[in-house]
Amino acid sequence: MIIDKASIIRENRKSLKITITPDAKIIIYSPLKLSFDKINEIIKTKETLLNKKLNQVRETNVKNQDLFSYKKVLLLGKEYFIVPTTKVEKVFFSEDMFLVPKKYFELNKISFFIRKTLKKLAEKIITQRLYELIEQKNIKYKFTKISYGNFKSKWGSCDNNGVIKFNWRLVMLESSIIDFVILHEISHLKELNHSKQFYNILTNLYPNWKIERKKLKNLSFLLSLYNN
Numbered sequence: 001m002i003i004d005k006a007s008i009i010r011e012n013r014k015s016l017k018i019t020i021t022p023d024a025k026i027i028i029y030s031p032l033k034l035s036f037d038k039i040n041e042i043i044k045t046k047e048t049l050l051n052k053k054l055n056q057v058r059e060t061n062v063k064n065q066d067l068f069s070y071k072k073v074l075l076l077g078k079e080y081f082i083v084p085t086t087k088v089e090k091v092f093f094s095e096d097m098f099l100v101p102k103k104y105f106e107l108n109k110i111s112f113f114i115r116k117t118l119k120k121l122a123e124k125i126i127t128q129r130l131y132e133l134i135e136q137k138n139i140k141y142k143f144t145k146i147s148y149g150n151f152k153s154k155w156g157s158c159d160n161n162g163v164i165k166f167n168w169r170l171v172m173l174e175s176s177i178i179d180f181v182i183l184h185e186i187s188h189l190k191e192l193n194h195s196k197q198f199y200n201i202l203t204n205l206y207p208n209w210k211i212e213r214k215k216l217k218n219l220s221f222l223l224s225l226y227n228n
């Protein structure tokens, strides 16, 4: 039974919400008073769909096992082999290798180390790309600040104070997707919603955005990397 594999979290809510975590676990958020039998009944009607989704998540994880097990790292859409070494003190990229001081493996700090390294690269590369795009496309919308966060469910955001935030994990993606996310957030400086006007602005800035959005959707598993 699928409900045996799920965790149930009871909270103050009106309806059932079912989520699948990146490590293929089912979490059911349930209203406080809904009985277990009732939850089970609802879940049973969704069993086929849930199993299908679980399999998809598992397949993605198997396919990307090298990233989850720190054998490889992604930078701008390119895979690098992670090589632990005593020869360098700081991280070092060469041809297809990402040299990492061995001590970070020994101290179990490899996830932390990759996060720190990629965040630094994101701050440099993505900020620079944002200014390039503003100039190239002659964008007049003004932002007040750019920052980089460790978000687990989004790639970027923009608020009504003109603050743009990016997920540092963006730096793992190929540049055409990065451009899409940057221009999506820039479009929010003018339209703070996902209205037709918003998409008109975005289409003007980046006519191919739909292709990039589709690619990005298939990469959402990357959001669960380096969280510990």
Ligand SMILES: [Zn+2]
Pocket: 184, 188, 193, 194
């Ligand atoms: Zn948006």
